[in-house]
Amino acid sequence: MATKDDSQDEIDLPEMLCGLRSHLWIVLVCVLCGAAFGKMLERPAVFEARAVFVISEPRAFLSKTPDAQPQFDDQVIELLLGSRFAGGVFEDVSASGSADVLTSGEGGASAGDGQAETVALSRFIDMYRASVSVSRATSKAIEVVVRHPDPSAAAKLANAIVERAVSVIPQDGSGRANAWMQEATRTIGEAGIRRDEASRALTAALKAGEAEGIIRDLQMELAMARAGYDLLMEAFKAKASMAVAVPEANIIEAARVPTAPRSQGISPPIVFGAAGMVAGGLIAGLWAILSGRIHSRTTMTRFVRAPINAVQSGRPRFLRTTASGGGAFSIAEPGATEILVALRSRGSRVAVIVAGDEAISPLPSALWLSRRLSDDRRTVPVIAFGVSQPIGAPEAPLAKETSAVKGLVARKVEAGDVLFPSEPFDFSLHFSDLLASLTQDGAGGHVILACSAAWSTTVLRATVQNDPLVIAITKPGMTGRERLDALRRAAPPDVNIMLAS
Secondary structure, X not given: OOOOOOOOOOOOHHHHHHHHHHOHHHHHHHHHHHHHHHHHHOOOOOEEEEEEEEEOOHHHOOOOOOOOOOOXXXXXXXXXXXXXXXXXXXXXXXXXXXXXXXXXXXXXXXXXXXXXXXXXXXHHHHHHHHHEEEEEOOOOEEXXXXXXXXXXXXXXXXXXXXXXXXXXXXXXXXXXXHHHHHHHHHHHHHHHHHHHHHHHHHHHHHHHOOOHHHHHHHHHXXXXXXXXXXXXXXXXXXXXXXXXXXXXXXXXXXXXXXOOOOOOOOOXXXXXXXXXXXXXXXXXXXXXXXXXXXXXXXXXXXXXXXXEEEEEOOOOOOOOOOOOOOOOOOEOOOHHHXXXXXXXXXXXXXXXXXXXXXXXXXXXXXXXXXXXXXXXXXXXXXXXXXXXXOOOOOEEOOOOOOOXXXXXXXXXXXXXXXXXXXXXXXXXXXXXXXXXXHOOOOOOOOEEXXXXXXXXXXXXXXXXXXXXXXXXXXXXXXXXXXXXXXXXHHOOOOEEEEOOO
């Protein structure tokens, strides 16, 4: 029974990491986009100035009803955050020439320009509500905090608020005391009127000889009126001293110009840049998986399943048309020796080098193998199929063995001769004769066929009866799984040469 091969569907951790590394540009783009978006949302630096004032007599802040408990802190906070108080602060800062600075230079009003002044006041109040916070620092201290992009403006506004507060709060407390006194006097007066009216009504009823029940009711009404009046008088005497006390407010800490901006937490570019990194990693990983390419050397080796695995030593240069620099490509040991031993010990002397992708050229590996197999008497020929002839490469004379085969052109490539089939070359007719002429007895007797990815299946099928040594040229991040599947179906590779990624 055939066993299922799971190597095609297996993606290990090294494969995922290498696939992500090969698509780091996606992560970089996502990070830059996220950071740019966060930069758009980033708020300007805000400076915070703090000023504190204290109220010496909080009991002055009583509500209109004498029985209510003092709520001085809530009343002061409400006062300082009100539009009326903000309007007074606007007048103070306008007189000192700081209004334009606080509103970022917007809404400046000229003298006599009522409409412009109204607009400036409206903008100042909006800024005031957004920038000013008032809270209770202790039982008697009120803290004013101003946040503004301009540090000096923040300090000026905080000081203007507390300076106005210490001048307004005593007046406000005095006004509250007077209002309470008037309300208490009115209430006591009304109670006295009800008492006098009840007394007169009882006196008139007695003179008139009214019935006993009516007299009793009038007496009860008079008693209740007298009791209410007496209670109000006692309450007035008990609370009058507190009600008329005028509070005092003093600044205990003036605002100083802040030297460093207020901490706003993690910067939005960092937050969105990190989010872009995560999203970019997911996109890059998914892209690497869906591309069908193999990015890890470990996965490539397991997938190809070649008995001999070799790696490129150094990076290959682009193929040149000159005769110098032929040693640009090499195979690291011990892979190089293993390839030579496998080819020399093989009954067949044909080596087929197939590219694992259209972007991979098989010529560097073919020329390297040709140089290693050649001797003084004979040069191992290289025939390229599906590989474009280098532009400007000089022609070389055809060897005696290939002169009878039509459609072959020899070119000097990287200090070696490469045979390129031209249009008159009929692969189906001349390929067998070509192999027979090249593998006849002599020194070496090897032939190297270098074919592109598109020609790999055709060349392998044509040489299957010659039992060639199949060498696959793969490159992590470039060679796809489908291409390797087709190669293994045509002829399982004996050697896998892995190029540097």
